[in-house]
Amino acid sequence: MRALLVTPGGGVLLIRRTRPGVPAYWVLPGGGIEPGDASLEAAAIREVREETGAVPELDRLIHIADIGEHGRHAVFLGRIDYWSAEARTGPEFAIAANGLYDFDEFPLVPSTFTGRVVRPTLTSAFVAGALHTGGNLFELPDLRAHNRLRWGPRESLPA
Template sequence: MTERVRAVLVTPDDTMLVIRRTRPGVPEYWVLPGGGVEPEDASREAALHREIHEEIAGKADIVRLLHTLESDGERQLFYLARITTWSFEDRTGPEFSAEGRGAYALEEIPLTPAGLDGIALKPEEITHVLREALHTGSLGTGTPPA
C-alpha cells in the first residue's frame, strides 16, 4: 500500500497553510503540504519533515497524528503541526518543475469553519475532520469556531 503524509500546518496567527492547485481543465482546488513516504525515509514523520522542507522550505513541529484515510490502495496520514518559518520561493520539490503539473500557490487561510468554506480542500474528508476538531476544540489552536 502506498503511503502519503500531509500536514495541517498551523501558523503563529492560528491560520493554516494550504497549496492552491491550478491545472488546465480542472477546477481549482487546495491541498495540504505533504507527499509520498519514500523507502529511504526513517519514519513517516521524517517523510513529513522532508516534504515540508521540499514544498515550502519550512520547519515544523509535529504535534500528533490527526487522521488516517485509506482508499484505492493508498493510505494518507494527516498530522497536526505547528510552523513558524517557511519560504515558498525557496521550495525544492521536483513536482514544481515537472511539465504539465500546473501551478502551485501557497496560501494562508483562517483556520475556522468560514475559512474552510472558502476553499475546495482535497480530499473532502479532511475538511470534515478539521471542522469537527474546530467544533470540539481538539486542535488546541485557541481559535474559537466562527
C-alpha cells in the same frame, strides 16, 4: 501523508493547486513516503520541507484518511513559522504541466474547510467538525499511540 500546519498568526497554511482544465483546489502540504524515510513523521517533515521550503514542528498524528485507490493519508498537526516558494525543492515544481502550487493562509475556522475544496476531503470534514465543536486541535488524541497500521513506500509493502 499530509500536515495541517498552524501559522504564527493562528491560521492554516494550504497549497492552492491550479492545473489546466481543472478547477482550483487546495491541499494540505505533504506527499508520499520514500524508501530512505526513517519513519512516517520523518517522511512528513521531508515532504513539508520540499513543498514549503521550511521545516515544520509536528505535534501529533490527528487523522488517517482512507482515500481509496490512492491509499491512506496520515495527517499530522503541527506548526510552521515561515514558508518560501524560492526555497522549495520538490521535484513536482520542475514540471510545467503540473500547474501552479501557490501558498494561501486562511483562518483556522470551519468555513476554511467547508467553503472550498481542501484535499484530502475526509480530513477536511474531520477538521471542520473538530473546529465546529469548539475543540482545540492540539488536544486531539495522538493516533501514533494507538495506530497499528503498517506504513512504507507503496512498492515496499506486500500485496
